[in-house]
Amino acid sequence: MLARIKALRSGLRRSEQKVADLVLNRPNAVISAPIATIAEEANVSEPTVIRFCRAIGCAGFQDFKLRLAGSLASGIPYIYSGVNPGDRAEDLSAKIFDRAIATLVQVRNHVNTDALERAITLLANADRIEFYGHGASGIVAQDAQHKFFRLGVPTVAYTDPHIHSMSAAILKPGSAVVAISHTGRSADIVRSAELAREAGADVVAITACGSPLAEVSSVALFADVSEDTDTYTPMTSRIAHLTISDILAVGVALRRGPDLVKQLEKTKRNLAEKRVQGDPA
Incomplete structure (x- = not known):
C-alpha cells in the first residue's frame, strides 16, 4: 500500500x-x-x-x-537502501535480492484476484492475443508471447508504436491485447489500447493503479512498485510484470484442459531432438 x-x-x-x-x-x-x-x-x-x-x-x-x-x-520495508559505490558483492547481492523479494510480496498481497480471474477468462476465450510494450516492458511483452504461443492461440508481440497502433486498429471482436506499462502513461500504448477497444477487442493491462492505461482497459492488473523509471532501467517492476504474465499463462493453460497437454507433450518431444544426448555427469 x-x-x-x-x-x-x-x-x-x-x-x-x-x-x-x-x-x-x-x-x-x-x-x-x-x-x-x-x-x-x-x-x-x-x-x-x-x-x-x-x-x-x-x-x-x-x-x-x-x-x-x-x-x-508483512514486516518487509517498501523502500530498500540504495546501493553504494563501495558495496562489496555480498552487500550488492543482498540488497538486490531483498528488493526483488519485497516487490513480489507487495504485489502478491495486493493483487486483485477477481481481476485476475476475469483476465484469465478473456485470454482463454480469445482467438488471437497481441502483446504491446515499449523498452523494458517490450521485453516483458516478448517473454509473455513466448509463453503463450505454445498454448494453441495465435500470438504476436509488438514493441514498435507504429506497428501496434496499426494492428490494434484492425483487430476483431474475440481478439485480446495485453498492454504492459509500468507507469501506464505511455501515450502510444494508451492510444493503441483505445484503438483495440474501439475495434471490439478486449484489453488486459498490466500497469499502475489509476493510470490512463488502466482507465481504458477491459481489465487492469496492478503492479504498484516504487521505482524511478525516469532515471534508471526498470528492474523490480519488470520482475513483477513477468510474474503476472506467468500467472496469466498458467491460468490459461489450465483453462484449456487436456487437449493442451497433448500439444505441449508434442512440443517437448520436438525440443528433445535438439538436445545433445549423453550423461550430464
Missing part, C-alpha cells in the same frame, strides 16, 4: 497529496487514528480523506486502513 501511494502521489489532487504525505511519513499512527484525526493532522476535510482512499484504489476509509495494516504487518 505504501508503494502504491508513493507511485500515485504525483497524480493526486493537492489536498489528497497532503493525506498521502501523512500516511507515508506516519503509517503506523494512521492505522489507529479515526478519520477526523487524520483530516486534522493533514489539514484537510474528512471528505478529502475519503476521496484519497478511493483515488488509490480502496473502497473506502475502512478498506484503506485494513489494507495499510496488512502491508505493514
Whole structure:
C-alpha cells in the first residue's frame, strides 16, 4: 500500500497529496487514528480523506486502513537502501535480492484476484492475443508471447508504436491485447489500447493503479512498485510484470484442459531432438 501511494502521489489532487504525505511519513499512527484525526493532522476535510482512499484504489476509509495494516504487518520495508559505490558483492547481492523479494510480496498481497480471474477468462476465450510494450516492458511483452504461443492461440508481440497502433486498429471482436506499462502513461500504448477497444477487442493491462492505461482497459492488473523509471532501467517492476504474465499463462493453460497437454507433450518431444544426448555427469 505504501508503494502504491508513493507511485500515485504525483497524480493526486493537492489536498489528497497532503493525506498521502501523512500516511507515508506516519503509517503506523494512521492505522489507529479515526478519520477526523487524520483530516486534522493533514489539514484537510474528512471528505478529502475519503476521496484519497478511493483515488488509490480502496473502497473506502475502512478498506484503506485494513489494507495499510496488512502491508505493514508483512514486516518487509517498501523502500530498500540504495546501493553504494563501495558495496562489496555480498552487500550488492543482498540488497538486490531483498528488493526483488519485497516487490513480489507487495504485489502478491495486493493483487486483485477477481481481476485476475476475469483476465484469465478473456485470454482463454480469445482467438488471437497481441502483446504491446515499449523498452523494458517490450521485453516483458516478448517473454509473455513466448509463453503463450505454445498454448494453441495465435500470438504476436509488438514493441514498435507504429506497428501496434496499426494492428490494434484492425483487430476483431474475440481478439485480446495485453498492454504492459509500468507507469501506464505511455501515450502510444494508451492510444493503441483505445484503438483495440474501439475495434471490439478486449484489453488486459498490466500497469499502475489509476493510470490512463488502466482507465481504458477491459481489465487492469496492478503492479504498484516504487521505482524511478525516469532515471534508471526498470528492474523490480519488470520482475513483477513477468510474474503476472506467468500467472496469466498458467491460468490459461489450465483453462484449456487436456487437449493442451497433448500439444505441449508434442512440443517437448520436438525440443528433445535438439538436445545433445549423453550423461550430464
